[in-house]
Amino acid sequence: MTRREEVFEILKNDKKSAQGLANLFKVEMTEILEDLQHLAKSVKPDFELRMIPASCKKCEFVFKERDKAKAPTKCPRCRSEWIQAPLFFMEKKR
Numbered sequence: 039m040t041r042r043e044e045v046f047e048i049l050k051n052d053k054k055s056a057q058g059l060a061n062l063f064k065v066e067m068t069e070i071l072e073d074l075q076h077l078a079k080s081v082k083p084d085f086e087l088r089m090i091p092a093s094c095k096k097c098e099f100v101f102k103e104r105d106k107a108k109a110p111t112k113c114p115r116c117r118s119e120w121i122q123a124p125l126f127f128m129e130k131k132r
Contacts (some may be wrong), residue, residue: 041065042073046081046128053090055123056107071107074126081128090125094118 041063048054048062056074060067078087092101094113101110109123
C-alpha cells in the first residue's frame with residue numbers, strides 16, 4: 039500500500055493535522071501537503087477530502103477564509119500563537 043493510500047485509510051477513520059500525518063509517517067510536512075493535494079483531486083468518487091479550519095485556542099477565532107493546510111502563526115484577533123492546526127478527514131459523499 040502506498041503512503042497516499044495509507045493516508046486515505048487513516049483519514050477515513052480519524053481526523054488528523056498535516057503535521058500529525060508527517061510525524062506518523064516520519065516524512066517532511068511538504069511531502070504530506072503534496073499527498074493531501076493529490077488526494078483532494080483524485081480521491082475515490084464516493085469520498086471527498088474535508089478540512090476543519092484552524093482556530094485560536096485562546097479566543098476561539100476560526101480561520102474560515104484560510105484554506106491552507108499549514109496552521110497560521112498568530113491569531114489576527116488576540117495575537118496569540120496558541121493555534122489549533124486545521125484537521126483533515128475523508129467524508130463519504132451523499
